[in-house]
Amino acid sequence: PDSGGVVLTGxxxxxxxxxxxxxxxxxxxxLPGTGLVELALTAGEAVGCTTLEELTLAxxxxxxxxxxxxxxxxxxxxxxDHRTVAVYSRPEGAEDASWTTHASGFLVEGVVSAGFDLVQWPPVGAEVVPVEGA
Structure with a gap:
């Protein structure tokens, strides 16, 4: 409890x-990868870190x-700079079972810039790629 961390269960x-x-x-x-992202983001929102900077699926x-x-x-x-986040699971009712790590990453406060701008679409220099027969 004194670590400053938070554990959410479900x-x-x-x-x-x-x-x-x-x-x-x-x-x-x-559970699709987007579900793991949602779990991490929801936990981040609970602690004021609304941006998932990185998530590695394990x-x-x-x-x-x-x-x-x-x-x-x-x-x-x-x-x-950030907070760590990790998603774990184990079978319900199996209190002796170990927890499996499914994803881990980093949460940050605020919005992180993507480093690119998509105001113009398609981007300058983009090439049309034929998809027929793909």
Whole structure:
């Protein structure tokens, strides 16, 4: 509690979030990468860091056909530039099971500039690439 970090917990299941059933890969239901981004951003908003600077995916979050997974999003203490964030899960009811790390990265306050401008589209120098037959 005195670290300055925050832990958010939750539960994911196909029963509770039926839209997850649309994300089946090789017969397994996965939380899409955008779901991991949303979990990290939501945790960031809770601590005043509204921009996800970086997120590295480590392992897919596979959902069971029946039951659920416990989810834990850990936000580290504020340092000079950012806060760390990590997303973990384990099967619900398996208190002895270890937590799997699915993603980790960095949160920052405010908005980070992309370093480029998309005011003009297509960008200067862009080439048309034929897609027929691709």
């Amino acid at each position: 539960r994911l299941s196909v029963e509770a979030q039926p839209w997850l059933a649309d994300h089946v890969v090789l017969g397994r239901t996965l 392992a897919p979050l596979v959902l069971p056909e029946q039951g659920a997974v416990q989810v834990r999003v850990v936000v580290g203490p504020q340092d000079a």
